[in-house]
Amino acid sequence: MISNNNFYTLDNKRLALFDNLRGFIIIIAIVANFINLFNKVPFYFHHANDINAIYIPDLVIPFLVFIMSILYFKNFNYNKEKNGLRIAIAKTIRRGVLLVTIGFLFGIINNLLKNPNTNFVVEYNFFIMYGLVLLLAIPFTFIKKPMIKTFIGFSFIIVHQLLLRINSYLAYTISIDCGGVIGLIPWLGLVLICGVIGELFFHDKKNFYIYSSIMIGIGLIFLVGYLLSNNNFFYLSKLRITSGYIFISLSIVLIIFYICFVLKFTNYKMVPLVSDIGKNSLIFFLYGGGIGEVVKLIYGLDNINNSYLFTIIAILTYMILIIVPAFFFYKYKVHIRF
Numbered sequence: 309m310i311s312n313n314n315f316y317t318l319d320n321k322r323l324a325l326f327d328n329l330r331g332f333i334i335i336i337a338i339v340a341n342f343i344n345l346f347n348k349v350p351f352y353f354h355h356a357n358d359i360n361a362i363y364i365p366d367l368v369i370p371f372l373v374f375i376m377s378i379l380y381f382k383n384f385n386y387n388k389e390k391n392g393l394r395i396a397i398a399k400t401i402r403r404g405v406l407l408v409t410i411g412f413l414f415g416i417i418n419n420l421l422k423n424p425n426t427n428f429v430v431e432y433n434f435f436i437m438y439g440l441v442l443l444l445a446i447p448f449t450f451i452k453k454p455m456i457k458t459f460i461g462f463s464f465i466i467v468h469q470l471l472l473r474i475n476s477y478l479a480y481t482i483s484i485d486c487g488g489v490i491g492l493i494p495w496l497g498l499v500l501i502c503g504v505i506g507e508l509f510f511h512d513k514k515n516f517y518i519y520s521s522i523m524i525g526i527g528l529i530f531l532v533g534y535l536l537s538n539n540n541f542f543y544l545s546k547l548r549i550t551s552g553y554i555f556i557s558l559s560i561v562l563i564i565f566y567i568c569f570v571l572k573f574t575n576y577k578m579v580p581l582v583s584d585i586g587k588n589s590l591i592f593f594l595y596g597g598g599i600g601e602v603v604k605l606i607y608g609l610d611n612i613n614n615s616y617l618f619t620i621i622a623i624l625t626y627m628i629l630i631i632v633p634a635f636f637f638y639k640y641k642v643h644i645r646f
Contacts, residue, residue, distance in 0.1 A: 324583065326375055328573055329565070331586030333371045335630065338596025340365040342626050345603060348619040358482055358547045360534075362556065366546045369434060369486070370498065370557035374565075377499040378506030380442060384449050397446060404442035410594070411435030418601065437486040441495050445503075454504045454519070461504075464497030469541065469551040482547040494549045498558065505562075520562050527559025584637040585630075588644050596630060 343353050344365065356363045380400075387396035415431035430436075451457045468490075471477045481487045486495070501523070508516035530552040533542035544552045585592045603622075636642070 325569060325573055326379060327583045327586035329371075329568060329586070330375050330589050331582035331584070333368065333375065334585050334589045334592050334596075335582065336364075337368040337372065338593060338600070338630065339623070339626070340368060341597065342600045342603070343623060345600065345607070346619045346622070348616050356544075356546060358545050360544050362544050362546070362553060366553070367557055367560060369546075370554070371561050371564075372434075373438070373495065373498055374502045374505075374558070374561045376438065377502035378509065380445070380499070381449065381503040381506055382510060400442060400446055404439045407435050407439030407442065409439075410590075411437075411439060414594070414597070432484050432486065432488055434486055437491065437495060440489075440492055441499055444492060444496050445499050448500055448503075454507065454515075457500050457504050461497040461500035464500070465494045465551050465554055468494040468497070468549065472548055472550065473540075478548065481549065482545075487547075487549045491549050494551075494554055498554055501558070520566075523555070524559045524562050527555040527557075527562075530555045531559075580638050581631060581634040584642075585634050588637055588642065591644055592630065592634070595633065596626075599626060599629060 340353065343349050344355065352363045353365065354363060355365050384396050384400055387399055411433050412430050414435055415433050418433070419431040448457060448460065451460070471490075472481065477490065481490050484491070505516065505520055505523070508519050530542055533539065534544055534552055534556070542552050543550050544556065546553055
């Protein structure tokens, strides 16, 4: 059971690990999206889209879902124990609705930048997807047995994979970012599996290593199938949100997580600016994305065709624009919670 200590002092070293990792992945996410605007960067810094491959930016969403899902279940259980079930559910609904609202606003602005003469359209995005997944995950917080939660998570991912055989289902999935409403099925499955990993990480170290090793093994099976088989079941696609994409990404994320934990990446003082970005992840995600949208507005939608020198200067300037407010948050100990 979780004690009644303050959530941000409970298991402080382990929570610091998640803040540090979240800071790094937010930096990678916003920088990767910014780099995608330029065509003078290596291909593996662009999204693979639907070409049966995974590139670096394609790992961002699985990594975000991994960290946020672990903290989601921990936060829910803490609020339930401290304030009661109704408050825990109310806070989760508030957070989910907030993310969906931010996603709607972000989607409207993004669509207007792309198509200023079109009618009112909301462009589906990660915020809407994850906000809806948070709301859908509430009933599953009552499932206490890890194996049942794992079975349900696997079922969602595999069922989605099988439904991709239907042309109309596939066409819808790949036409909308994060798979649209249909994409909620595999993402919810991943959230449930990551929730189990988090519960074991905080409360059952031995089974955490066993369980996560099994997940890595499943990812390796999909990797071998991808390398040796032409079967569509092993197809890798972020747009389709295939099982191979989910499990191979999860394996890579877990290996990185293992390394960070073994290297004792569990101290806020180790990477202060990064941890402050992690503590204020939503603010920096929106801020970094906003800079990217401004650049799109000035130079065009994407694939800015300039010299290598211009590309390097632009990326370094972007990094400075991220570091400066991070230093301010660090110096004044700013922590904005939602």
